Amino acid sequence: MSQEELASQLENHFKKQLPFVIYSKPGAAALQVIFQEDKKLHTTSTYEEEGFVFAPFDSNQPGILIKGKPTEIIVSSAAVEFNSVEKTIETKDADQHIALVEKAIETITDSDLKKVVLSRKQNISIEASSPIPLFFRLNQKYPTAFTYLWHHPEVGTWLGATPETLLALKGQRLETMALAGTQSYSGSTDVDWGLKEQEEQQMVTEEITSKLAGFDFKAFRVHDRETYRAGGLLHLRTKITGNLAPTENPLKALLNALHPTPAVCGLPRDLAKSFINEQESYDRAFYTGFLGEINQLQDHSKRRTRRNVENLAYKTVKKTSELYVNLRCMQFKPQMASLYVGGGITAGSDAKQEWQETVNKAQTIASIL
Numbered sequence: 525m526s527q528e529e530l531a532s533q534l535e536n537h538f539k540k541q542l543p544f545v546i547y548s549k550p551g552a553a554a555l556q557v558i559f560q561e562d563k564k565l566h567t568t569s570t571y572e573e574e575g576f577v578f579a580p581f582d583s584n585q586p587g588i589l590i591k592g593k594p595t596e597i598i599v600s601s602a603a604v605e606f607n608s609v610e611k612t613i614e615t616k617d618a619d620q621h622i623a624l625v626e627k628a629i630e631t632i633t634d635s636d637l638k639k640v641v642l643s644r645k646q647n648i649s650i651e652a653s654s655p656i657p658l659f660f661r662l663n664q665k666y667p668t669a670f671t672y673l674w675h676h677p678e679v680g681t682w683l684g685a686t687p688e689t690l691l692a693l694k695g696q697r698l699e700t701m702a703l704a705g706t707q708s709y710s711g712s713t714d715v716d717w718g719l720k721e722q723e724e725q726q727m728v729t730e731e732i733t734s735k736l737a738g739f740d741f742k743a744f745r746v747h748d749r750e751t752y753r754a755g756g757l758l759h760l761r762t763k764i765t766g767n768l769a770p771t772e773n774p775l776k777a778l779l780n781a782l783h784p785t786p787a788v789c790g791l792p793r794d795l796a797k798s799f800i801n802e803q804e805s806y807d808r809a810f811y812t813g814f815l816g817e818i819n820q821l822q823d824h825s826k827r828r829t830r831r832n833v834e835n836l837a838y839k840t841v842k843k844t845s846e847l848y849v850n851l852r853c854m855q856f857k858p859q860m861a862s863l864y865v866g867g868g869i870t871a872g873s874d875a876k877q878e879w880q881e882t883v884n885k886a887q888t889i890a891s892i893l
């Protein structure tokens with residue numbers, strides 16, 4: 525299918541105000557799309573259905589579900605090259621954000637709070653009246669991210685290019701990651717990291733590992749820390765993997781343990797949540813929530829080759845869920861985009877630098893507008 529044909533199918537669906545999601549997994553050549561043919565709002569709190577879930581930051585709220593299996597689409601015609609421009613984003617929120625960060629640093633010094641992720645929302649006037657061209661640009665610009673466009677008439681329209689996997693569960697195999705610490709990318713991933721970033725990321729790794737300690741894993745492994753490039757930014761990342769013993773609805777239990785991670789909330793989780801709810805002056809909605817496929821039956825059989833014909837005997841279909849943290853995202857309204865950005869605050873934070881980090885993060889998504 526050509527990009528024009530796919531874009532026109534999406535435009536039709538969007539004009540009829542029917543729900544849909546289109547997305548691309550990190551590094552994948554194909555796009556995945558699910559069209560819902562009525563306007564119903566399906567929610568899930570059990571995460572047992574098959575479909576695509578879009579869940580808010582507030583873990584007491586259910587996820588929105590688009591039911592079913594995605595259709596895989598390989599776009600045949602080459603995408604039109606989009607020359608992104610550096611958007612100058614107004615900085616009128618700087619004082620407010622810096623004051624908030626300073627308050628957090630004080631609270632961290634005087635209480636048991638160790639880390640809190642503070643964020644802001646920034647509205648920008650845009651020319652676009654449809655989000656569909658924006659999705660194609662995002663997908664072209666960030667091929668190694670999970671890029672998506674999600675729409676439900678009762679909820680809204682969201683787009684993003686996130687570098688962070690919340691969890692992937694393929695059969696019994698779990699993969700997750702501790703992603704934190706940020707610096708700008710300037711041509712090399714061979715960089716030094718400051719103590720603040722290293723400690724901040726270490727806290728995330730330790731917390732995720734301890735949240736998973738209550739599960740019965742075989743071959744549990746905390747991998748070596750690495751520098752990971754996400755567009756114009758670099759992060760510190762530690763992958764964490766293991767084979768989970770069979771249990772009833774492991775996805776729900778894992779979500780309870782992991783969401784929201786200290787990469788988007790803080791430590792201890794309850795204190796960080798209270799600080800966010802009391803001090804951030806806006807509703808995060810789906811920013812720092814999670815999204816992705818749940819309970820998809822996928823064929824994980826090995827390919828048939830002349831040398832391993834016998835593998836056909838081991839055709840394995842596994843229940844697969846792949847969820848991402850909703851970062852580097854925006855809410856789309858005609859002529860108006862709301863960008864959401866944040867960063868982890870610790871005792872070692874510098875308030876002005878934390879502000880600048882949110883400005884740099886906003887570029888990821890602002891550059892396609």
Ligand SMILES: C=C(O[C@H]1C=CC=C(C(=O)O)[C@@H]1O)C(=O)O
Nearest residue numbers: 704705706787851865866867868
């Ligand atoms: C909260 C965000 O990023 C998180 C993920 C990676 C690095 C982060 C940091 O360095 O602060 C944040 O924890 C965001 O992009 O809005």
